[in-house]
Amino acid sequence: MTLRAELERRLSAALERAGAPPGTPAIVQPATRAGFGDYQANGAMGAAKKLGRPPRELAETALAEADLDDLVAHAEIAGPGFINLTLSDACLGGQLAAFSAEVIAPRPVTDASPRVVVDYSSPNLAKEMHVGHLRSTIIGDAMARILEHTGHAVLRQNHVGDWGTQFGMLLAFMAEMSSNEDTLAHELNDLETFYRHAKERFDADPAFAQRARDTVVRLQRGDPVCLKLWEQFIEVSMQHCEAVYARLGVGLERRHVYAESAYNDDLAQVVADLDTAGLLTESDGAQCVFLDEFKGKDDKPLPLIVQKRDGGYLYATTDLAAIRHRCRNLRADRVLYFVDNRQSLHFRLVFAVARAAGFASEQTRLEHMPFGTMLGENGRPFATRSGGVVRLTELLDEAEHRAYALVTEKNPDLAETKRREIARVVGIGAVKYADLSKHRTSDYVFSWDGMLSFDGNTAPYLQYAYTRVQSLFRRAGIAPGTTDTTISLAEPAERTLALRLVQLPETLEIVVRDGLPHLLCSHLFDIAVAFMAFYEQCPVLTAEDPALRDSRMALAQRTGTALETGLDLLGIATVDRM
RNA sequence: GCCCCGAUAGCUCAGCUGGAUAGAGCAGCCCCCUCCUAAGGGGCAGGUCAAAGGUUCGAAUCCUUUUCGGGGCGCCA
Numbered sequence: 001m002t003l004r005a006e007l008e009r010r011l012s013a014a015l016e017r018a019g020a021p022p023g024t025p026a027i028v029q030p031a032t033r034a035g036f037g038d039y040q041a042n043g044a045m046g047a048a049k050k051l052g053r054p055p056r057e058l059a060e061t062a063l064a065e066a067d068l069d070d071l072v073a074h075a076e077i078a079g080p081g082f083i084n085l086t087l088s089d090a091c092l093g094g095q096l097a098a099f100s101a102e103v104i105a106p107r108p109v110t111d112a113s114p115r116v117v118v119d120y121s122s123p124n125l126a127k128e129m130h131v132g133h134l135r136s137t138i139i140g141d142a143m144a145r146i147l148e149h150t151g152h153a154v155l156r157q158n159h160v161g162d163w164g165t166q167f168g169m170l171l172a173f174m175a176e177m178s179s180n181e182d183t184l185a186h187e188l189n190d191l192e193t194f195y196r197h198a199k200e201r202f203d204a205d206p207a208f209a210q211r212a213r214d215t216v217v218r219l220q221r222g223d224p225v226c227l228k229l230w231e232q233f234i235e236v237s238m239q240h241c242e243a244v245y246a247r248l249g250v251g252l253e254r255r256h257v258y259a260e261s262a263y264n265d266d267l268a269q270v271v272a273d274l275d276t277a278g279l280l281t282e283s284d285g286a287q288c289v290f291l292d293e294f295k296g297k298d299d300k301p302l303p304l305i306v307q308k309r310d311g312g313y314l315y316a317t318t319d320l321a322a323i324r325h326r327c328r329n330l331r332a333d334r335v336l337y338f339v340d341n342r343q344s345l346h347f348r349l350v351f352a353v354a355r356a357a358g359f360a361s362e363q364t365r366l367e368h369m370p371f372g373t374m375l376g377e378n379g380r381p382f383a384t385r386s387g388g389v390v391r392l393t394e395l396l397d398e399a400e401h402r403a404y405a406l407v408t409e410k411n412p413d414l415a416e417t418k419r420r421e422i423a424r425v426v427g428i429g430a431v432k433y434a435d436l437s438k439h440r441t442s443d444y445v446f447s448w449d450g451m452l453s454f455d456g457n458t459a460p461y462l463q464y465a466y467t468r469v470q471s472l473f474r475r476a477g478i479a480p481g482t483t484d485t486t487i488s489l490a491e492p493a494e495r496t497l498a499l500r501l502v503q504l505p506e507t508l509e510i511v512v513r514d515g516l517p518h519l520l521c522s523h524l525f526d527i528a529v530a531f532m533a534f535y536e537q538c539p540v541l542t543a544e545d546p547a548l549r550d551s552r553m554a555l556a557q558r559t560g561t562a563l564e565t566g567l568d569l570l571g572i573a574t575v576d577r578m
Numbered sequence: 579g580c581c582c583c584g585a586u587a588g589c590u591c592a593g594c595u596g597g598a599u600a601g602a603g604c605a606g607c608c609c610c611c612u613c614c615u616a617a618g619g620g621g622c623a624g625g626u627c628a629a630a631g632g633u634u635c636g637a638a639u640c641c642u643u644u645u646c647g648g649g650g651c652g653c654c655a
Contacts, residue, residue, distance in 0.1 A: 025595075029595095029597090032597075033598075033599080040597085042596090042597055045597080045635075045636085046596090055635080078598080079597085079598055080598085080635060080636075081635090082597075124655075164654075164655065165654070165655090166654090166655090260655090283652070283653095284652070285653085286653050287653095288653090294581095295580080295581090296580070296581085296652090299580085302581095302652090303652055303653090304652095305652055305653050307653085308653045309653060312653085314653070314654080315654080315655050318655090340649095341583065341649075342648095342650065343655090344582065344583080344649090345581075345649095345651070346650085348582095372583085372584090372648090373649080375648085410616095410617065411615085426617085437591085438590090438591070438592090439592075441583075441584090442584075442591080443584080443649095444590085445590080449604095450590065453603085453604075454617055455603080455617065456602080456603040457591090457592095457604095458603085458617090460617055461603095461618090464615080464617050465618095467615075467617095468614080468615065468618090471614070471615060472614060475614065476614090507594095510594060514594080516594085518591095518592080519594075522592065522602090525603090529602090532618065532619070535614080535618085536619055536620085539613090539614070540614060542613085578615085578617070
């Protein structure tokens with residue numbers, strides 16, 4: 001249990017003993033200002049209002065009832081009825097002593113752990129991955145890591161798009177070329193161009209367009225020639241994705257891929273199940289589900305179409321099949337979808353239908369974790385001047401390029417291979433952090449300079465703070481292992497840093513609850529800022545007193561662990577020097 | 579027409595179940611490397627939190643209306 005949760009628990013109980021109704025929250029938060037202590041409890045005011053009692057008096061009574069001696073050194077009532085709490089040095093010291101082994105150690109995952117499906121990345125294999133895929137891939141991966149660290153059984157699902165009409169066009173184009181293996185291999189080397197060429201062919205030649213449509217039908221019927229081409233294409237495209245994942249340090253592997261096509265055989269059964277459940281209605285020849293809670297134009301019912309007039313299935317059907325699979329076979333307690341916010345209505349419908357049909361129980365939490373659209377500098381959905389998109393590989397190349405130039409400027413004496421390594425870690429880290437540090441749901445504007453900034457609240461700043469810790473240990477000639485040194489918190493900078501470190505699990509708790517990794521970014525930045533202040537104000541290696549030196553080394557060590565662990569949870573690596 | 583999301587400093591954004599004097603980064607100006615890495619630190623300046631009402635002891639946060647953006651709404655995914 002985190003400090004915050006423990007204080008909440010005890011103060012809530014105290015409020016109840018002071019006369020507030022059971023379940024009254026104490027509303028413990030980190031203090032909004034340094035002068036108010038470390039935490040503040042705001043719950044007494046609201047509770048007093050309901051009881052018609054003076055808020056300060058209720059706060060006083062609750063505080064007198066509360067048993068906080070082992071955690072809190074000072075507590076006082078302030079303003080209209082805030083309870084301000086200052087942690088004792090013993091409490092902070094205890095947390096710091098157990099920091100690596102307990103406070104931020106990974107929670108074990110057992111059979112009893114909550115099972116969380118994380119659906120993320122899920123690119124369409126028809127095209128190359130571009131910058132628009134960053135959000136789902138990066139944020140989803142960070143969330144998977146954080147959930148795993150906090151004791152959840154995480155089931156990554158990469159729901160790649162490998163089925164649908166555009167594959168007809170691509171396969172027909174491949175078929176034209178398959179007489180010449182070299183040309184085909186060459187063309188497939190660049191999926192973006194391949195797609196464009198196929199599309200040009202499709203638009204220009206009606207006969208080709210017809211062949212493309214026929215190909216879709218043949219593919220769906222399992223025509224061996226089509227299937228072979230399809231498999232070849234999918235394999236090339238998957239390998240491209242995996243190369244990008246490897247470069248990004250994203251933990252998605254082949255075993256996490258559960259493609260759209262994997263549900264093909266379930267779709268008829270899904271529709272049959274909906275029929276059995278009495279949910280199916282035919283409308284204009286299509287099979288639909290209408291739910292009372294969803295109304296469209298003119299109060300007309302809003303359909304979820306699960307089967308087209310021509311008998312074909314839609315992505316709604318596939319998503320229903322996926323929910324069924326995740327709940328029944330994967331035994332998910334919670335399913336998180338890191339998918340573009342434009343699909344939010346779609347998910348609301350699909351989730352509601354899945355529950356109505358019994359594909360998901362009432363207990364299973366189905367949560368769309370929407371994210372905003374990447375916009376161009378004109379405020380329109382992002383595209384380059386030529387109308388294309390920026391490929392992910394281009395962005396990463398540029399990131400490493402700029403980072404290499406910078407590290408060479410800052411540290412020309414480092415060996416070439418070392419500078420390459422640093423450039424890779426720093427460049428990729430900057431790109432990921434630029435994405436992770438923004439609120440998930442907000443649209444954001446793509447900008448090379450914004451995404452590749454190395455100053456201020458960026459990954460390189462955090463990585464730099466980490467290298468300073470490593471540098472201290474390097475100079476001291478000792479390994480940065482955990483020691484049982486008593487940590488002095490006499491200096492304000494020491495205390496502020498200690499508090500930020502100890503509060504890290506509280507942030508993780510909120511991130512897990514809301515799926516908002518930018519809160520972790522923000523907290524790590526606070527830690528780094530606090531460390532920089534500590535570093536400026538508190539001499540470590542040159543401290544006169546050996547005990548103080550050891551204490552500060554120990555605090556630096558905790559900082560290093562926090563930064564390394566926190567960055568790792570975001571999927572960002574560290575280096576020892578930069 | 580209906581629904582969803584948004585509007586906070588010049589720019590990019592935080593602001594967690596309503597809390598005390600709305601915070602960062604960048605850009606601007608000033609200062610700090612004989613001192614543990616200046617990818618750093620310190621300081622200055624910068625806001626009628628889109629607008630108007632309302633609820634509340636207390637509103638950037640909740641409610642209503644309006645304005646301006648973005649997105650979605652029957653056989654694409």
